[in-house]
Amino acid sequence: MLIEEIKKYVINTDLSSTQKKSLNYFLENGFPTTKDEDWKYTSLKKVLKRKYCLKSSDFELNDEMIQQYSLGFKHKLIFKNGKIFSEPKISGVSIKQTSDLCMPKNSTLCYLNEAICKNTYEIKFDKNLNLDNPIEILHFINNNNDYFLQLRTKITCGSGSNVKLVERFCNIGKNTLINSCMHADVKRNSFFEISKLQSYNDNTHTIDNTLIDQDRDSTANVHTFSFDGSFIRNNLNFYQNNENCTSNMNGITIIDKSNFVDHHTFVDHKFQNCLSNESYKGVYFDNTKGVFNGKIMVRPDAQKINAFQSNNNLLFSDSASIKTKPQLEIYADDVKCSHGCTIGQIDKKSLFYMRSRGFSEKTAKGLLTFAFLIEVIEKLNTKEIVDYAKTEIAKKLSIEKDLL
Template sequence: MLIEEIKKHVVDTELTSTQKKSLDYFLENGFPTTSDEDWKYTPLKKVIKRKYFLQSSDFELNDEIIQQYSLGFKNKIIFKNGKIYSEPKISGLSIKKTRDLCMPKNSALCYLNEAICENTYEIIFDKNLNLDNPIEILHFINNDNDYFLQLRTKITCGSGSNVKLVERFCNIGKKTLINSCMHADVKRNGFFEISKLQSYNDNTHTIDNTLVDQDRDSTANVNTFSFDGSFIRNNLNFYQNNENCTSNMNGITIINKSNFVDHHTFVDHKFQNCLSNESYKGVYFDNTKGVFNGKIMVRPAAQKINAFQSNNNLLFSDSASIKTKPQLEIYADDVKCSHGCTIGQIDKKSLFYMKSRGFSEKTAKGLLTFAFLIEVIEKLNTKEIVDYAKTEIAKKLSIEKGLL
């Protein structure tokens, strides 16, 4: 269905040679199915059987809507249906639109994105640019028809720069499937952090591909908060292309109704003396389904690697399910790699203890669940983001935020 639409769409558009190549690759391989190992538990078929249109339309955006979705940072880069709407004036930051940009890919959807995305933006942070506050990247989406939207950004962090970003997709219109590709290139000694706030309405399905290339002495942090969304698939890849890189991944997933969240992460340790740290926590209510697949690869030359991965999950319903696969592939011997994975419930004794001290069952459960998540929250260093996370968590656990 969607593939027909794509074929129809490309007939009227002129493609560059890179785009043509990518399109051919995509058409040859098609959308991933559950027989692909990486999509084993993720029924993309259900999502793509709906009729989506690829043409975009325009809409009015006002401050009121922007305020509603903003966390209140001063600097914002705002996109409207994938096109740039406003950008902050910061010396050392430049944003430009390009067409022919080949980016690394981690799935067939990246090829599709490369082939048909009309608005590719390069966001460049100059070297030694030190930003005190995060910059918000807000994508507002509102289309006349059900929409299959391609978002495509390349972020370059110059050497020695310090960049923090907050990214949010805000769909205020009809049913939308977002296919987003982001490639971050972190140069020498750079620091890059992005927080992805994923609280979508039921109209929004997202496939979020994030690839991070790291040069020597750089640090990259990716925080993913999945609080709502009927279909969320996150592909997160780190490539450590030189020595002494650090990669951190933090994730909080807390979903209800029949939401679906899938995290696929991959860290490629190619050089020695590198670190990676991964901590994903999930809480699942109602009919939710969670998938986690964390892969750590240590290549033969990559000695003295320290890789840590943990995935902990709480299941609160018999109709909820979790499939997890923490995966290690190690080809070097002088490494310390470990992963841990748990699936369980709130400790009954702790619950009883709290109840016997006058907490209602709901509050006690809520507080214990929050305590379960706190390890990840404590790693966050921006007040506004911690605040956002606490608000959403309190809402999900139906307890007062003041308690947290």
């Protein structure tokens, strides 16, 4: 059992008092189960069945491999099994390793991460830094054995800064369960954006925790693209800790085979005059299963909040399923909140119309599906990412990318 493995692992490890506390908390509560409301539709049972080891082994990483996975951004921050392999030199950006770093948590997995993660990094962006290009974060993973990898990053965006990150995991080895925790501290009047490109191989199971604290006048954007990977659970929490914050979430999910994707989002509106905007679109083939849980909380006195959420899904197979729970908790009256959710298919009339104009069924379906996704794609402002998204979408829909 993985828990035994963890217990064995920590015996030979020096833990700080914080880490010990977190470990105890984790051991008392264990991994989440479907009895937890937040994990009602997401069972870790199968994922945890494997015999993972917690120690990493080394492997060779060359430029060719990097080229293969990179979208070609100028700045690259590259990790090898969780350790920094190479880092960009940018004035105003500091990256350093720390050992003991307390971060906010949203499940027992975050406690576990805090207790046993060996490679914790702090990335700081200076005040008023205007990053001209996004930083591309590439995680290469390759282990001799099935591997339970902890990743832990704290990001600080100084006030007035403008930061864009692109994150991608590349598992070229055996079965890997990734437990990643990222905490972004987005200071006053700063802009933070991260795009998560989830094109894992079938051996990869991911639990991706992203918690974002926002100060006054800040904007935080998270774009999540879930295309491959046998098990993906994204926990995305936004805490608006002052007035005039904006939080945007966009997601495109297109999965096939027996893959599983779960998007859990939470926006905590604590102060007035804030905005959140959430749009998740999913397309499900084969035996896939999708879960969406979007929770919007408006605290007492957080007046003048606009919070919008939409979750639209297309099911392309009778063996595919979707469970969705868009949730509102409102404690202030002068707010505009709405959520919409649809589950359906491509409009048959439109399909017929296109076919009668000579489109093949495949092309017509592909284009209509792309049209369904376009609303999210139009919100993207980085050329390379739009390009990546289109390439992956075209692949999934089996149509020529040029058509999109």
